[in-house]
Amino acid sequence: MITVAAVGDVHMDQEMRGRYRPRLGGLAGDADVLLLAGDLTKHGTVEEAQVVADEFRDLPVPVVAVLGNHDYHSDAHEEIAALLRAVGITVVEGEGTVVACPGGRLGVAGVKGFALGFPGQCASEFGEPEMKCFARSSREAAERLGAALASLDADTVVALTHYAPVRDTLAGEPVEIFPFLGSYLLAEAIDAAGAALAVHGHAHRGTEVGMTAGGVPVRNVALPVLGRPYGVYRLDERTTQPTR
Amino acid sequence: MEHEPHVKELLTTLKRAASALKAHEVPFALSGGFAAFARGAPPSRKDVDFVVLPEDAERALRVLIGIGFTPADAPEDWLLKAYDGEVEVDLLHTPANVPITPATLARATPLEVDSVRMPVMDATDLVLLRMRAFGEHECDFSGPLLIARALREQVDWDRVRAEVGDSPYAAAFLGLLTRLGVISGGEQEGRVPPQYLAGRLQRTLAEDPRTAEQEIRVRVVGDDVYLSGQVSCPRRRGRVLDVAREQLPGYRIHDELSVVRFDGPIREERLT
Numbered sequence: 001m002i003t004v005a006a007v008g009d010v011h012m013d014q015e016m017r018g019r020y021r022p023r024l025g026g027l028a029g030d031a032d033v034l035l036l037a038g039d040l041t042k043h044g045t046v047e048e049a050q051v052v053a054d055e056f057r058d059l060p061v062p063v064v065a066v067l068g069n070h071d072y073h074s075d076a077h078e079e080i081a082a083l084l085r086a087v088g089i090t091v092v093e094g095e096g097t098v099v100a101c102p103g104g105r106l107g108v109a110g111v112k113g114f115a116l117g118f119p120g121q122c123a124s125e126f127g128e129p130e131m132k133c134f135a136r137s138s139r140e141a142a143e144r145l146g147a148a149l150a151s152l153d154a155d156t157v158v159a160l161t162h163y164a165p166v167r168d169t170l171a172g173e174p175v176e177i178f179p180f181l182g183s184y185l186l187a188e189a190i191d192a193a194g195a196a197l198a199v200h201g202h203a204h205r206g207t208e209v210g211m212t213a214g215g216v217p218v219r220n221v222a223l224p225v226l227g228r229p230y231g232v233y234r235l236d237e238r239t240t241q242p243t244r
Numbered sequence: 245m246e247h248e249p250h251v252k253e254l255l256t257t258l259k260r261a262a263s264a265l266k267a268h269e270v271p272f273a274l275s276g277g278f279a280a281f282a283r284g285a286p287p288s289r290k291d292v293d294f295v296v297l298p299e300d301a302e303r304a305l306r307v308l309i310g311i312g313f314t315p316a317d318a319p320e321d322w323l324l325k326a327y328d329g330e331v332e333v334d335l336l337h338t339p340a341n342v343p344i345t346p347a348t349l350a351r352a353t354p355l356e357v358d359s360v361r362m363p364v365m366d367a368t369d370l371v372l373l374r375m376r377a378f379g380e381h382e383c384d385f386s387g388p389l390l391i392a393r394a395l396r397e398q399v400d401w402d403r404v405r406a407e408v409g410d411s412p413y414a415a416a417f418l419g420l421l422t423r424l425g426v427i428s429g430g431e432q433e434g435r436v437p438p439q440y441l442a443g444r445l446q447r448t449l450a451e452d453p454r455t456a457e458q459e460i461r462v463r464v465v466g467d468d469v470y471l472s473g474q475v476s477c478p479r480r481r482g483r484v485l486d487v488a489r490e491q492l493p494g495y496r497i498h499d500e501l502s503v504v505r506f507d508g509p510i511r512e513e514r515l516t
Contacts, residue, residue, distance in 0.1 A: 003512065011476045015477045015480070016476065016477060020506075023506065023507075026510060030512070042456050042476070043453060043456050070456070196515070197515060204458075204459045204474060205473075217515050223504060224504045226506065226508070227505055227506060227507075227508040228506055228508030228509060228510055228511075229506050229507075229510065230510070232510060232511065232512040232513065233512075233513050233515055234512055234513065234514045234515065235515055236514060236515065236516050
């Protein structure tokens with residue numbers, strides 16, 4: 001049995017300093033790992049990332065993070081990732097990491113992901129260069145996630161993204177903006193890897209619970225959706241068996 | 245131009261008073277119906293109005309007494325009165341509780357009034373002065389309508405809206421002017437339709453570094469703007485409202501925002 005805690009969209013800035021950390025006191029008893037699903041900052045500045053680092057450093061469980069679109073806003077995503085890594089947070093983008101838990105080896109693969117849409121209502125690599133570039137970014141992100149998941153040598157595999165892999169967890173958002181909230185190509189990669197769980201953020205008005213076409217549970221852990229400091233998901237024996 | 249006898253009489257008084265004020269270097273501007281007349285409206289048949297600074301009002305009255313005008317008691321505390329024979333001359337210094345300022349007088353332009361050059365109140369100021377007087381017992385629009393028609397190209401209607409648009413009487417008058425097509429070229433027609441206004445504000449709230457909020461819903465109904473959705477902390481809520489007020493002056497901004505809470509109890513979900 002492996003227990004995963006996850007939250008996204010904490011949107012830290014100076015005003016949030018010290019407001020989040022007090023909520024993390026029970027983490028050791030709750031979970032084996034904490035996953036951060038992107039949008040850790042408000043504007044993607046290094047100063048904001050310093051607040052993130054101070055709120056999430058030296059926790060009793062390993063912390064694995066992806067960045068979100070907000071974290072890219074000031075073109076400082078590389079500095080942000082470096083700063084978080086310096087305080088012991090594992091930041092992944094198209095990579096995987098394995099966490100040794102009492103219940104087994106947990107593999108986490110993550111990408112920020114990108115917009116595209118869902119089957120029948122999505123963009124494609126056709127037409128203007130801008131459109132091709134947009135759709136290609138999404139395809140390449142999903143390919144990186146697929147490769148990262150496949151590379152993991154673990155008992156249980158979890159996918160961590162910022163953008164949503166399915167539309168289930170977007171319920172509550174205006175349907176018209178679904179294509180900007182996620183990409184079904186992420187779900188395709190998650191299903192191919194037989195992941196035990198997929199967590200994402202980004203959709204503040206969405207809902208927590210969803211599932212991929214292949215039956216992988218999907219959880220939207222955006223803070224406004226959770227209304228609690230983090231979601232806790234227990235992966236039982238059955239779901240921790242690799243299905244590949 | 246030949247005027248009827250009564251108007252001639254009024255113009256004579258006007259010219260005498262203006263010349264005396266000029267000679268004694270009392271800053272002033274012609275106001276009221278004759279200022280509108282100087283700017284192209286039909287001549288007034290009523291009294292002669294000047295605006296002066298509050299601190300100069302007494303001195304201006306003494307100048308008029310000096311040329312033989314008779315001071316009269318004015319029960320109102322915002323003007324002083326004198327008579328030249330039968331003709332009433334008003335010296336307005338604080339009309340509708342808004343004191344005349346050096347800036348008001350500086351905006352006045354020198355114009356010929358029956359061949360005497362004198363400062364004439366700015367057209368927008370003139371309309372504003374008239375519209376500020378609107379109220380429960382002062383909402384006969386026929387006179388102001390005549391003036392608005394005559395001066396419409398000279399008036400900055402956006403400034404009028406911004407300064408008196410809040411008054412229901414002024415809003416009614418502006419509505420009338422719009423419906424009659426008098427100010428059809430004005431701001432009302434160039435006004436952004438509510439759907440685009442909402443879209444524009446939504447984008448600003450996402451892009452403005454003070455807010456960077458992408459989750460704010462904006463609904464525009466007439467002059468009312470409703471903001472809803474969640475923001476990450478109380479101070480940001482204030483900034484969202486600031487940015488909205490800044491982008492949409494003249495609209496009523498309604499705060500239906502809430503602050504994200506994450507104090508719910510931790511619970512474990514078992515995935516099987």
